[in-house]
Amino acid sequence: MRRSIATVSLSGTLADKLTAIGAAGFDGVEIFENDLIASGLSPEEVRRRCADLGLRIELYQPFRDLEAVPPAEFARSLRRAEHKFAVMERLGATRLLVCSNVSPAAVDDDALAAEHLRLLAERAAEHGVRVAYEALAWGRHVNDYLHSWRIVRSADHPNLGLCLDSFHILARDVDPYAIETIPGEKIFFLQLADAPSLPMDVLYWSRHYRCFPGQGDLDVAGLVSHVLRTGYDGPLSLEVFNDIFRQAASMRTAQDAMRSLIALEERVGGTIGELPGHASLTAPPPAVTPTGFAFAELAVPPAAAPGATSRATSEDEAAGEPLGRLLGALGFVRTGVHAHKPVELWEQGEARILLNAGSPEGREGPALNAIGLESPDPAAAVKRAESLLSPVLPRLRDPHDAQLDAVAAPDGTEVFFCRTSQPDHTSWLDDFSEDRRDPAGAAGGITHIDHVALTQPWHHFDEASLFYQSVLGLRPHQSLELPDPYGLLRSRAVSTPDDRVRMALNVAYVGAADGRPDVAWQHVALASADIVATARRLHESGTAPLAVPDNYYDDLEARHDLGARRHALLRELRLLYDRDEHGEFLHFYTATTGRVFFEVVQRLDGYRGYGAANAPVRLAVQHARLHHRSG
């Protein structure tokens, strides 16, 4: 299928938008009229620029409030249309979108609407233009695709057909099944947008919250399947109005859009089988579902991994190596040092943490810069990512190292696909010194990495969510809003079906008002088989966990009757508590160092959540500490 996108979906000037659309590999573009009007490029220049970029102008849009109006108004509209046909001729565009009338002047008269559309189509035919009539979800009288189809059928002109738009159909909860009753050649255009479920008026929702397919809650793939079964062979064209995309960088949004279309075609292909006609759907290599975390890598300031790089004094070590000390207090053992890089390996059970003192990310303080995922087939996982436009990292960064199969996630986090200690594959562990210590000495009760939480820049949240879903095959969970002392945080977990890989994606609020620091914390949550033992060990080593307020425990006693002994234990060890319909959740946090902190969690009886109920308390305490330090 040809792939297209409306210029209104991206930020910037028309010239910027076309460049970004071309660079992302689209075949075509819808020219949004206001983008052209505000542009210094003449229609001829736009035409040339599109041709140079390999973009076909698939549609000129929108033409509003034409049909079913009094004669004088209709005459003015026809005059307006003639001017637009002239512009389209200069652009080399041959398809015009006409939206169903929203004006109070429109009357509820299908015969008149059909007559007006037929008259427009006759004029259009003289200019070689085809008219695609779209039922807006908020059209005054026509707001349903079957209604627009009845009008088009009765107008009966070869230059008049339908434009279908997934948002307008699915937002009104109209069943898309009957699309299959429309002949494919009368569907002149197909526009695609998704949207999160939000309880608001459909026009307001459409103007502010549309997103690319797969980023919202609408079944866009199902709708496309119905359309393709009609024999439709026009482009799949994205049309999104979104407050965030309006502000984000256009090159990046265009690539996100393209990723969304590729993933959509894959989903449609999975349901529809052979396509009628000669259209075909992209089938990227299948997703390779990861089976666990291999490691989390923290970039740390250069002084923090002295074993590998420098002979720091013990004071320097004490000042520069808080993460090493913290890992020790949690029961981790430093089991190895990278053969020729300033990287330390710390292990406990299957939990592995790398401290990398050679990465520029760590200069300002510790930051999470990579995660390793266990993969049944690392090379195939990279191929999958590549086909979905993820930047693949160089496979061999050093000829002495084991091969790396890695891609960059949208927020810059490096994602490595690993086969740790498997006979069929080189292992990243081989790069660590041969005198590796046995991690069996580790004794904090920690067994593995439960999840990793990544804070995304506010304008990359939907992109990140789509990346983890489409590239890694993780499933999205419910989107949450968490109150933080300085704004609402959006949070969404994604996980493998078996929950062996879980990630929590948070989006920072817009932030940084009045010079406050933008706090994009990341954290690694470690699963403990005995969180009481882990917490005791931490306390005994003289390291305090995050100071959960006494008021929290007073409230916990009000909400839950866990018995006096258990309440006392939670309070003593500063453990937090949550429960869902499956089981209980105990967890605690360490203090933040740089951008990172650790969480230790214990899931009892199949608890499935992430302790979101306690996140506001955690955030308030973290903010208060930060202000205390900086103020």
Next chain:
Amino acid sequence: MRRSIATVSLSGTLADKLTAIGAAGFDGVEIFENDLIASGLSPEEVRRRCADLGLRIELYQPFRDLEAVPPAEFARSLRRAEHKFAVMERLGATRLLVCSNVSPAAVDDDALAAEHLRLLAERAAEHGVRVAYEALAWGRHVNDYLHSWRIVRSADHPNLGLCLDSFHILARDVDPYAIETIPGEKIFFLQLADAPSLPMDVLYWSRHYRCFPGQGDLDVAGLVSHVLRTGYDGPLSLEVFNDIFRQAASMRTAQDAMRSLIALEERVGGTIGELPGHASLTAPPPAVTPTGFAFAELAVPPAAAPGATSRATSEDEAAGEPLGRLLGALGFVRTGVHAHKPVELWEQGEARILLNAGSPEGREGPALNAIGLESPDPAAAVKRAESLLSPVLPRLRDPHDAQLDAVAAPDGTEVFFCRTSQPDHTSWLDDFSEDRRDPAGAAGGITHIDHVALTQPWHHFDEASLFYQSVLGLRPHQSLELPDPYGLLRSRAVSTPDDRVRMALNVAYVGAADGRPDVAWQHVALASADIVATARRLHESGTAPLAVPDNYYDDLEARHDLGARRHALLRELRLLYDRDEHGEFLHFYTATTGRVFFEVVQRLDGYRGYGAANAPVRLAVQHARLHHRSG
């Protein structure tokens, strides 16, 4: 009346919030439970801190999902309540908010609800606590204040009364008139919030978009009048959930909140006359409506006003004085120089522009830093502003100067109240050199300042809107959303009833993603009696206006049939065109220098708008020029 605010209305930790609330002069506070739970302060410490700040704890809130549930659940709720009474005792709080039940477990049984509330009130009485029951707009069975009143009346316990909330009542379009049928002593608490009209579900609307009274579209003053007529003598307490206030600085939001309450009391006082009981409403000095613009002052870089400060070479003048040249090209005459400051006065008709080379605001390039308004009584205008918490600027900044009556607007713009050349008052013009030239030589057709457009930081928009309304007595017009290439711009005009002072307040989108500059343009719109002559003069002086694209004129011809000659003239002079139900609007823009540009406008036949339809084109061209320059 006592004034109070809920801690949830502000950003930060509980300690930050209390400090800000105290500093803004509130008498009391509602402690939002989650703020306490997340705080490191014990209830006793909160109590002491409030006492030190002169704050009474008016309410502890909220207690949820109590009434009309099965017995086991009710028993758990009573247990929870006992814990909360203990916390309230430690806080010294004696009033508890109970929200109507939203849980699916609640049954529709008013008798059971009344019984449960009575049982709670009995327990509360043992602790000296009074329970205020509130009908949430989204309560499962109780969502209307008359319904909650029926239940409270039938429960019939002295420790049980109502909490009324303006949002919950007005958002559901329930008539507040019947409030007057409730005895004042049974209204235990009154919470106030406003909200802009937005087409969405009431819960979503409430959580994200509440604002302070006077900032939205609800008739909060009308509701308060009904409540006060019952004899209610508790506090007026603000409770706002707002995505923006959550992120803004708490000191500033608290002051904005207090300004809103003072203005609200004034409005209520204007309708209600004598209050029953001993409560009284603040009556700030009346607003002094300005009668026109005296001047607009632009801060310019030091080299730009060489007449007053330095003997720059002519090249320096050419480089540094673009605004002087531009004003000359628009027909302005430099009529004077300040007696002892580097400030030039440029005049044409009643339009006066000051170029101030001595202000730090201008160092990075020209910026609008002050406006002068003609006032019938400058001293009274300042008193009004002061009573509404606006920072008053020092009256005499230099002993040789005329007295200044000036305040700072929320965005930092200085607002001067002037009586230009009036015999009853010293005039700011007297500070300019005595050899002032006669502005009659000015010949650009410009007669006066039509309006000034100020871009507000995104988190100060509601505050600015309230400032101009309450302090200056300007009336708000409809709020608009204007598409800009990098986001939606919110825009709202405010004006005097006679339209002699008009201001357009724009809010920048969140901006500055991916390192793009944050563009907070300001502009001065000059009224011309003959815009064609003004534009021709500009062209002839070799200065180009903003380059409106040809595509705009192609579209204008499609939309309006103005005749070939007029279309040609508009296109030739790059004039923009708009029309409303009253008349026509012609305007053009100059290029941007620093943060400022000029607009020249001509209103024909009483056109009332601001050419908003053309703003997207203007913004796109300005952005394209900016990128061209910087890229």
